[in-house]
Amino acid sequence: MARKMLKDGEVAVADEGSYDYDLFVIGAGSGGVRGSRTSAGFGAKVAICELPFHPISSEWLGGHGGTCVIRGCVPKKILVYGASFRGEFEDSKQFGWEISGDINYNWKKLLENKTQEIVRLNGVYKRILGNSGVTMIEGAGSIVDAHTVEVTQPDGSKQRHTTKHILIATGSRATRVNIPGKELAITSDEALSLEELPKRAVILGGGYIAVEFASIWRGLGAEVDLFYRKELPLRGFDDEMRTIVASNLEGRGIRLHPGTNLTELSKTADGIKVVTDKGDELIADVVLFATGRAPNSNRLNLEAVGVEVDQVGSIKVDEYSRTSVPNIWAVGDVTNRINLTPVALMEATCFSKTVFGGQPIKPDYKDVPCAVFCIPPLSVVGLSEQEALAEAKNDILVYTSSFNPMKNSISKRQEKSVMKLVVDAETDKVLGAAMSGPDAAEIMQGIAVALKAGATKATFDSTVGIHPSAAEEFVTMRTLTRRVSPASKPKTNL
Numbered sequence: 001m002a003r004k005m006l007k008d009g010e011v012a013v014a015d016e017g018s019y020d021y022d023l024f025v026i027g028a029g030s031g032g033v034r035g036s037r038t039s040a041g042f043g044a045k046v047a048i049c050e051l052p053f054h055p056i057s058s059e060w061l062g063g064h065g066g067t068c069v070i071r072g073c074v075p076k077k078i079l080v081y082g083a084s085f086r087g088e089f090e091d092s093k094q095f096g097w098e099i100s101g102d103i104n105y106n107w108k109k110l111l112e113n114k115t116q117e118i119v120r121l122n123g124v125y126k127r128i129l130g131n132s133g134v135t136m137i138e139g140a141g142s143i144v145d146a147h148t149v150e151v152t153q154p155d156g157s158k159q160r161h162t163t164k165h166i167l168i169a170t171g172s173r174a175t176r177v178n179i180p181g182k183e184l185a186i187t188s189d190e191a192l193s194l195e196e197l198p199k200r201a202v203i204l205g206g207g208y209i210a211v212e213f214a215s216i217w218r219g220l221g222a223e224v225d226l227f228y229r230k231e232l233p234l235r236g237f238d239d240e241m242r243t244i245v246a247s248n249l250e251g252r253g254i255r256l257h258p259g260t261n262l263t264e265l266s267k268t269a270d271g272i273k274v275v276t277d278k279g280d281e282l283i284a285d286v287v288l289f290a291t292g293r294a295p296n297s298n299r300l301n302l303e304a305v306g307v308e309v310d311q312v313g314s315i316k317v318d319e320y321s322r323t324s325v326p327n328i329w330a331v332g333d334v335t336n337r338i339n340l341t342p343v344a345l346m347e348a349t350c351f352s353k354t355v356f357g358g359q360p361i362k363p364d365y366k367d368v369p370c371a372v373f374c375i376p377p378l379s380v381v382g383l384s385e386q387e388a389l390a391e392a393k394n395d396i397l398v399y400t401s402s403f404n405p406m407k408n409s410i411s412k413r414q415e416k417s418v419m420k421l422v423v424d425a426e427t428d429k430v431l432g433a434a435m436s437g438p439d440a441a442e443i444m445q446g447i448a449v450a451l452k453a454g455a456t457k458a459t460f461d462s463t464v465g466i467h468p469s470a471a472e473e474f475v476t477m478r479t480l481t482r483r484v485s486p487a488s489k490p491k492t493n494l
Contacts (some may be wrong), residue, residue, distance in 0.1 A: 001286040007132070008484045012025065012220075013347065017353050017372035018162075019147060019162045019163050019164045019214070020047070020162045020163060020488060021044075021045050021046060021047045021135075021161060021162070021163040021164070022033075022044035022045045022046065022163070022165065022356070023036070023039050023044050023045070023046045023047075023161065023163060023164065023165045023166075023167060023355075023356070024038070024046075024047050024048070024049075024141075024149045024166050024167070025046065025047070025048040025049070025053075025166075025167045025169060025407070026048075026049055026142075026143075026149065026162055026164035026166070026167070026169065026170055026212070026300065027032060027048075027050065027062075027140035027169035027171060027296075027332075027334075028048050028049075028062075028063075028064045028065070028066065028125065028129070028136075028166050028168040028169075029065065029066020029067060029068065029069075029170075029171045029332065029333035029344070030065075030066055030069070030332065030341045030344045030345055030348075031171075031331040031345065031347060032050075032066070032167065032169030032331075032332075032348070033048070033064070033065075033066075033125055033128065033171040034344070034345045034348035034349060035167050035169060035216070035331060035348035035349075035351050035352055036048045036129060036132065036167075037132035037134060037354045038130060038348065038349055038352035038353075039167075039351075039352040039355070039356050040113070040132045040134050040350060041132065042353075042354045042356035043356070044457050044482075046132075046133070046134045047135040047137055047163070048129060048134055048135070048136055048137070048159060048451055049135075049136075049138070049139055049140070049141040049149070049382045050062055050064050050137075050138065050153045051063065051138070051139070051140055052138060052154055052285050052382075053070070053119075053122050053191065055069065055070060055071055055075075055190045055193045055264065055290050056191055056193055057070075057071060057173060058443035059299065059419060060138075060140065060154075060199055061123050064122050064125040064126050064129070064136075065121050065122050065124075065125045066171055067171050067172070067200060067333075068341040069117075069118060069121045069122070069125065070118050070121075070122065070225070071188065071189045071193075072188070072341075073193055073303045073341055074117070074118060074121065075114050075117075075192045076192065076209075076212060076216075076373065077115065077359050077373060077417065078110075078190075078221075079110070079119065079192070079216045079270070080202060080212065080215065080375065082125050082216075082219075082220065083215060083216045083217075083219025083375060084109045084219060084375055085219075086219045086220065086221070087219065087252075087375065087413070090101055090189075090411070090413075091408075091411035091413055092406065092411075093411075094411045094412055095410060096410070099215055105197075105221065106219060107194075107196070107197035107220070108195075111193070111194075111195075111223075111367065114192070115193075117368070118316060118409050118482055119123035123382070126320055126438065128254060128280045137153075137159070137161075138153060138154060138297065139151040139152050139153040139154060139159075140152045140196075140299065141300070142299055142300050142301045143166060143300055143301050143302065143304075143307070143328070144160060144301070144303055144305075145303050145305055146166075146306075146327055147162050147163055147164070147166075147265060147327070148160055148161070148162050148163070148323050148325060149161050149163060149166060150175065157448065160203065160206050163353065163354060165328070165329065166173065166327065166329065167327045167328075167329045167330070167331065167332075167351060168297075168300065168307075168315060168323075168328065168329070168334055168347065169294050169330070169331050169332050169334065169344070169353060170295075170296040170297065170300065170332075170334045171295075171332055171334055172293040172294055172295050172296055172333035172334065172336075172339065173175075173209050173229050173293060173294060173296050174187035174188050174209075174289070174290075174292075174293050175187075175288050175289070175291060175292050175294045176190060176291075176450050177204060177262070177288050177291050178467070179262060179263055179264055179265065179403065180263075180264045180265065180266075181182075181264055181265030181266050181267075181272075182286060182289070184265045184266070184272050185204075185265060185288065185289045186286060186287070186288055186289070187286040187288070187290075188213070188290060189201045191213055191288050194286065196285075197217075197220055198217060198220065198222050198223070198285035198286040198287075199206075199221075199222055199223065199285055200222065200223045200271065200284045200285045200481055201213075201217045201222045201223070201224045201225070201284060201285065201286045201288065202212075202224075202225050202227065202262075202272075202274050202282065202284040202286070202287045202288070203224065203225070203226045203287075203288045203290055204227050204228075204261070204262050204287070204288070204289050204290065205227075205228060205288075205289065205290030205291045205292075206226075206228030206229065206230055206232075206233035206234060206235060206458065207233070207234065207235070207290060207292070207383075208234075208372050209290040210226060210228065210233065210266045210288075210290035210372050211226070211234065211245065211249060211290055211372060211374040212372065212374055213290060214226045214249060214254045214374070215249070215252065215373075215374040215375040216252070217375065218252055218253055218375075219375055220256050223255075224253075224254045224255065225254075225255045225257060225282065226249070226254055226255065226256050226257065227257040227260045227261065227262060227276065227378050228258060228259075228260070228261065229258070229260075229261055230258065230365075231259060232245075232246055232258065233245060233246055233256075233258075234372065234378070235248070235371075237378070237380060237384060237434075238380065238384035238385055238386065238420065238432075239384070239385070239386060240385065240400070240418075240420065241378055241380065241384075241418065241420065241434045241436055244378075244416075244418045244436045245378050245436055246258075246371070246373060247376075247379065248374070248376060248415060248436065249374065251415055252375060254296075257276070260276050260277060260278055260280075261276065261277045261278060262274060262275070262276055262277070262287075263275050263277050265287055267346040270283050271283045271284055271285050272284050272285070272286075272287050274287060291301050291304060293333065293339070294313060294333045294335055295309075295313045295314045295335075295336055296333075297309055297313045297314070297315055297334055298313065302315070303329070305325060306324060306325050307323045307324055307325050307328055307330075308324040310336075312336070312403075314334065314335055315330040315334050316335075317329070317330050317335050317336050317337075319361070319363075320348065320350070320351070320360065320362055321335070321347050321351050321354075324455065329346055329351055329355070330353045331343035331347035331348045331351055332348070333359040335347075337363075337365070338365055338368055340368065340370055342368075343365070346363050346364075347363045350362060350363045350410065366452075367381055367382050367448060367451045367452050368381070369381035369444050369445060369448035371440060371444065373440035373441070374452040374476065375437075375438075376415065376417070376436060376437050377436070377439075377440045377441055377445070378434070378435070378436045379434070379435050379440035379441045379444035380432070380433065380434040380435075381399075381432065381433050381434075381444055381446065381447055381448040381451055382422070382431050382432030382433060382451050383422055383431045383432035384422070384432060384434070385398055385420075385422050385432070385484070387421045387432070388424075388431045388432060389484060389486055390486075392424065392431075392486045393426075393486065394424055394425050394426035394427070394486070395425035395426070395483055395484065395485050395486070396422060396423070396424065396425060396431075396483070396484045396485075396486070397422075397423040397424075397425050397457070397484075398420065398421070398422055398423075398480075398481045398482045398483075398484060398485055398488055399420070399421040399423065399477040399479070399480060399481055400418065400419065400420045400421075400477070401418070401420075401476075401477050402416050402417070402418045402419075402429075402480045403416060403417055403418045403471045403473065404416055404417075405417050405437065405438060405470055407438075408457045408469060408477045409486070416437075417435070417436065417437025417439075417473075417475055418434075418435070418436045418437065418471055419433075419434070419435045419470075420432075420433065420434040421434070421457065421460070421474070421477060423456075423457045425483065427456070428456040428457050428458055429454065429455075429456050429457075430450070430456060430457055430459075431453065432451075433447045433474070435474075437486060438470065439470065439471075443470065443471045443474070446471075447474060460474060460475050460477075461475065461478065
């Protein structure tokens with residue numbers, strides 16, 4: 001039977017040949033599972049390999065569901081929920097709740113329930129694959145040639161499988177900063193599975209993971225010091241919103257150390273001694289390196305088969321996720337495009353439609369929403385003010401709203417919610433939206449639909465709000481905050 005496949009940007013018919021599989025997928029994370037089951041849905045014979053399950057990843061340990069499900073988004077969000085109760089208990093007093101005595105916290109209980117949930121989800125992903133007719137093989141995959149994958153199984157034995165197409169979806173892994181004593185630090189993998197809750201935590205990094213774990217540990221009662229190189233955390237986000245997040249982190253009791261790096265770690269009787277590049281010293285129970293992730297591509301034997309990678313090991317792909325070898329494809333974090341789970345799902349779906357569905361389609365990276373689950377969270381979609389200025393041909397209109405949420409007016413918590421719209425002055429099109437405050441991600445998902453549909457500021461203004469809600473602020477921002485010319489230099493040094 002002949003199948004339609006993409007060839008040089010066009011759909012062509014190619015003979016299947018005598019291969020074991022139409023598609024062999026390396027990596028059963030979000031992208032790999034989606035690519036497998038959607039390809040099988042188009043009639044392809046599919047196999048997927050994945051490492052044995054473990055909450056903490058290594059060269060030989062992983063699990064179905066990948067980083068997001070096992071040691072990323074899902075367990076992180078569970079811990080954020082747990083940490084959020086601290087603020088809720090504090091706020092409840094002004095609503096009449098009388099809590100007498102100490103409120104005891106059991107870290108091991110949360111850890112146990114978190115682990116049970118990721119074990120359950122690991123099983124769910126296996127069932128999804130099995131119900132889709134995908135063959136599951138346990139072990140580490142590497143590419144022998146353009147049509148052969150070798151799987152090293154847990155017992156050390158090796159099996160080879162031939163395939164028409166190969167999809168690489170091996171994701172990424174947390175990295176460590178190369179300083180003396182780096183072995184004393186942990187990454188986000190270990191942070192999600194600590195046996196004991198730290199009382200004193202030091203975090204190095206200013207991205208998603210750094211601010212989220214700062215919020216988690218502080219919410220659970222730890223003293224937290226957050227160190228990062230720039231003036232503000234969350235480089236790449238809107239500068240105004242970054243300032244709000246920094247203020248909120250400090251308001252929750254997190255000590256910020258902007259423009260500061262760590263230079264050395266050493267073990268002492270009292271804990272880990274941390275030395276900064278400013279000569280300061282402090283003692284911590286835990287030091288978390290949240291300084292980035294690297295593509296999981298080292299063990300795949302890519303160079304031998306001609307798959308091109310960049311200087312950090314990211315697999316180079318074209319607009320259809322095809323590598324430099326025509327029948328080898330890659331999706332997700334291993335390609336280092338937009339490293340978000342929903343983006344990997346989109347890329348994998350487009351791959352399946354392109355290769356097996358006869359529907360060549362490119363992933364669309366415009367207006368991809370995202371959220372940072374610090375406490376309170378930040379969520380954005382579209383362009384930041386700085387990005388809009390860099391790209392704009394017309395003036396930019398900025399609308400902002402900063403207000404005390406109704407709940408805080410009773411609880412007396414000094415923490416404002418902030419919303420922002422960035423608009424093209426000539427076309428009235430909304431180019432970007434951002435929110436820092438409770439339920440930001442839930443609200444921004446709906447705003448993302450509006451931006452994807454090309455909504456204008458007039459569309460927002462003509463929409464009836466839901467009252468009383470924070471979300472209604474997005475459709476009642478009538479007063480212009482500022483008008484900015486593209487000639488204005490955007491802030492890029494923060």
